[in-house]
Amino acid sequence: MRPHELPEIRHLPLFRDMLQGSFETLMQGAYAQTFPAGLELIRQGDPADFLHVVMEGQVELHAQWAGRECTMAVVRPVGTFILAACIRDAPYLMSARTLERARIILIPASDLRAIFHRDTEFAVSVINELAGCYRAVVRHAKGLKLRTSRERIASYLLRQSVLAGNVPSFVLPVEKRLLASYLGMTPENLSRALKSLDAEGVRVDGSRVIITDRAKLSALARPDPLIDGPDPEGASAGVALPPVGRLG
Amino acid sequence: MRPHELPEIRHLPLFRDMLQGSFETLMQGAYAQTFPAGLELIRQGDPADFLHVVMEGQVELHAQWAGRECTMAVVRPVGTFILAACIRDAPYLMSARTLERARIILIPASDLRAIFHRDTEFAVSVINELAGCYRAVVRHAKGLKLRTSRERIASYLLRQSVLAGNVPSFVLPVEKRLLASYLGMTPENLSRALKSLDAEGVRVDGSRVIITDRAKLSALARPDPLIDGPDPEGASAGVALPPVGRLG
DNA sequence: GCGAGGGCTTGATCTGGATCAAGCGCAGCG
DNA sequence: CGCTGCGCTTGATCCAGATCAAGCCCTCGC
Numbered sequence: 001m002r003p004h005e006l007p008e009i010r011h012l013p014l015f016r017d018m019l020q021g022s023f024e025t026l027m028q029g030a031y032a033q034t035f036p037a038g039l040e041l042i043r044q045g046d047p048a049d050f051l052h053v054v055m056e057g058q059v060e061l062h063a064q065w066a067g068r069e070c071t072m073a074v075v076r077p078v079g080t081f082i083l084a085a086c087i088r089d090a091p092y093l094m095s096a097r098t099l100e101r102a103r104i105i106l107i108p109a110s111d112l113r114a115i116f117h118r119d120t121e122f123a124v125s126v127i128n129e130l131a132g133c134y135r136a137v138v139r140h141a142k143g144l145k146l147r148t149s150r151e152r153i154a155s156y157l158l159r160q161s162v163l164a165g166n167v168p169s170f171v172l173p174v175e176k177r178l179l180a181s182y183l184g185m186t187p188e189n190l191s192r193a194l195k196s197l198d199a200e201g202v203r204v205d206g207s208r209v210i211i212t213d214r215a216k217l218s219a220l221a222r223p224d225p226l227i228d229g230p231d232p233e234g235a236s237a238g239v240a241l242p243p244v245g246r247l248g
Numbered sequence: 249m250r251p252h253e254l255p256e257i258r259h260l261p262l263f264r265d266m267l268q269g270s271f272e273t274l275m276q277g278a279y280a281q282t283f284p285a286g287l288e289l290i291r292q293g294d295p296a297d298f299l300h301v302v303m304e305g306q307v308e309l310h311a312q313w314a315g316r317e318c319t320m321a322v323v324r325p326v327g328t329f330i331l332a333a334c335i336r337d338a339p340y341l342m343s344a345r346t347l348e349r350a351r352i353i354l355i356p357a358s359d360l361r362a363i364f365h366r367d368t369e370f371a372v373s374v375i376n377e378l379a380g381c382y383r384a385v386v387r388h389a390k391g392l393k394l395r396t397s398r399e400r401i402a403s404y405l406l407r408q409s410v411l412a413g414n415v416p417s418f419v420l421p422v423e424k425r426l427l428a429s430y431l432g433m434t435p436e437n438l439s440r441a442l443k444s445l446d447a448e449g450v451r452v453d454g455s456r457v458i459i460t461d462r463a464k465l466s467a468l469a470r471p472d473p474l475i476d477g478p479d480p481e482g483a484s485a486g487v488a489l490p491p492v493g494r495l496g
Numbered sequence: 497g498c499g500a501g502g503g504c505t506t507g508a509t510c511t512g513g514a515t516c517a518a519g520c521g522c523a524g525c526g
Numbered sequence: 527c528g529c530t531g532c533g534c535t536t537g538a539t540c541c542a543g544a545t546c547a548a549g550c551c552c553t554c555g556c
Contacts, residue, residue, distance in 0.1 A: 072390075116372065135336065138320070142341070184392075185514090186514060425503065
């Protein structure tokens with residue numbers, strides 16, 4: 001583990017309130033590792049041995065069934081994933097693969113479980129983290145069930161623009177095919193839909209997005225804090241998406 | 249509150265391990281109320297004031313956006329809902345309405361939050377509950393993204409049959425229109441799909457379902473513990489569906 | 497007992513999005 | 527530098543599922 005990494009981890013909402021002793025114990029069992037791009041870190045169904053903390057690089061969480069596959073989220077620094085499985089000591093529900101070279105801290109799940117039994121502050125942090133994760137997935141499910149493809153895209157673009165500081169132009173943080181899968185559609189459909197959003201105040205050039213008419217786009221997207229977040233509690237909370245991770 | 253209700257609540261996974269004193273404090277602020285059928289208990293966006301515990305009757309959790317609406321889950325006795333919003337002190341992401349006459353215990357969210365800061369055992373129970381809820385929604389989202397309508401129906405029927413004790417015949421626990429919405433389709437589509445499942449080993453007569461060829465149905469549904477549950481941890485864990493609730 | 501409403505089915509039609517099939521263009525690599 | 531692979535687009539076609547529109551039937555209330 002590198003010297004600058006410890007404070008970074010310590011600063012995460014999940015770890016910042018715990019006792020110093022607990023934190024040290026936790027870190028003693030932890031180790032860091034660097035993985036190449038495109039590596040399958042965990043496979044759904046595997047037993048949950050380690051909580052993963054992404055220090056560098058992006059990690060995709062995805063699920064597969066019957067030969068099909070879909071992206072559930074993308075985690076970026078500094079975020080954690082598969083907390084829930086570790087806590088439950090249950091099999092992972094999702095697989096994870098690196099999208100690029102990634103540095104990851106691995107914390108043994110058993111240490112985690114032992115410590116929140118002893119450190120109430122840490123237990124409370126875990127509660128908050130999980131509640132945030134839960135709400136993030138509920139939002140995602142709401143979007144899938146209540147919005148059409150175009151509406152999902154439109155609100156995604158709007159969200160990205162807001163996260164980047166309300167800028168009218170930004171670069172997509174992930175590949176389009178991944179974004180398509182995350183939004184529950186095919187790459188072809190995303191491609192066509194993006195072009196059709198021309199009429200709704202969006203211009204796309206490669207991975208660059210330019211919002212030319214925010215009002216028109218909003219009229220289509222109808223952004224809603226109960227779907228698009230964030231939790232008022234803090235932007236760092238449960239934003240589960242290409243912009244930020246930390247999914248359990 | 250009725251005399252038999254206290255032990256029932258105490259016996260829930262969420263409350264069974266906490267200190268007796270904590271439990272008593274929690275119950276002092278709580279009160280029970282009976283609501284008629286079809287009543288909107290909470291509306292999405294409202295501040296989370298009370299954790300709800302369903303003692304009798306079914307409660308539907310649903311979401312709405314842009315005039316559309318969908319069912320997210322059904323909670324039945326004895327289960328709790330909107331735990332996550334209470335913990336976060338954030339607005340509800342879902343609305344709740346009674347499907348029939350229902351008796352509900354209301355526990356002030358502030359008491360809840362105060363107590364898990366003091367009672368680690370309770371905090372741990374909350375962690376487990378939330379982790380289960382989280383995993384339940386992830387499963388639901390996986391089903392929506394990875395399976396077609398027919399596959400979702402098929403696996404739902406199989407799951408119900410298993411929950412009822414692997415019986416070949418059972419009665420649907422909820423109205424079909426609600427089931428359709430829960431499974432992410434229209435009532436018309438559900439109706440037609442159910443009839444078409446005739447060829448896959450299912451006969452439906454009103455709300456009665458008869459599985460005539462389990463193998464054939466399984467071949468279509470391809471049931472998977474990573475989608476259909478349950479968590480190995482215990483059947484009572486995160487089964488979020490028409491069969492059982494306790495969603496945060 | 498009868499009327500009204502709502503849930504369910506059924507039919508006809510429409511369409512959003514998937515699938516299949518090329519081409520294009522860029523990045524990585526020999 | 528040119529080959530190769532892959533991500534992206536574009537076009538053509540197909541299909542699952544939505545929508546629209548009746549009718550049926552059961553339940554409930556008067």
